[in-house]
Amino acid sequence: ATVDGPSGPVLSVGVQKLLDGAPVGQTYCDPAVTNSTGVPGRIQAFGSDARADNNLSLVSSQLPPGSFGLLLASRTEASTPLPAPSVGILCIGGTIGRYLGPGEVRPSTPDGRIVLRADLGAIPEGGAFVSGTAGETWHFQTWYRDVVGGAQTPNATDGARVLLR
Secondary structure (H helix, E strand, O other), rough: OOEEEEEEEEOOOOOOOOOOOOOEEEEOOOOEEEEOOOEEEEEEEEEEEOHHHHOOEEEEEOOOOEEEEEEEEEEEEEEEEEOOOOEEEEEEEOOEEEEOOOOOEEEEOOOOOEEEOOOOOEEEEEEEOOOOOOOOEEEEEEEEOOEEEEOOOOEEOOOEEEEEO
């Protein structure tokens, strides 16, 4: 099955249904810097923005196939250029959490996607985990590895902002 997002199909889910619901939140810091595929990486949130549902999936797309991605979370929005040799903009700031659990850092699929079901009861923040609360806005972004002209050139997607209710 394919889920349709605002700019077309965003995920083939196969047997296991990974996403429930339509896109939630807003994209910001858009467009991101173009990667080696010729397009910018994107991130969108799907499912529900209701904290009680605990049903939020983060879908990174338009990534180079097989590139490793690290999803990031923060309560703070920012716009900071990544240091060289990276390209792109860090769209989150403040205390940044990294999804580093088993299976959370993974390569993108052949069609350039990474999907992560976010546990809203354990959002990484700095070196700890916090429970999201209704009324909080969380920002998400994916940092990923890319190779441009034979050189490692890390990049980042745009940002996704989700107000929990």
